Amino acid sequence: MLGELGELLCGECEGRRSAADITLFKSLGLGVEDVAVAHYLHGRALATGVGVQVELGGRRRLGD
Numbered sequence: 001m002l003g004e005l006g007e008l009l010c011g012e013c014e015g016r017r018s019a020a021d022i023t024l025f026k027s028l029g030l031g032v033e034d035v036a037v038a039h040y041l042h043g044r045a046l047a048t049g050v051g052v053q054v055e056l057g058g059r060r061r062l063g064d
Helices: 005-009 031-048
Strands: none
Touching: none
């Protein structure tokens, strides 16, 4: 069965029927997906107390 994620979520196509079925997800590089994953992982890191905070950047002047 072939379908897109949106079609699956709307019930327009059938999902996996057994553990032997293969699911392939092709990401199109949408920035909103990257931000959502980063947000989720940051929350999980804070909740579990793992990771290292890194300060990025430095002093910046307006217009740079």
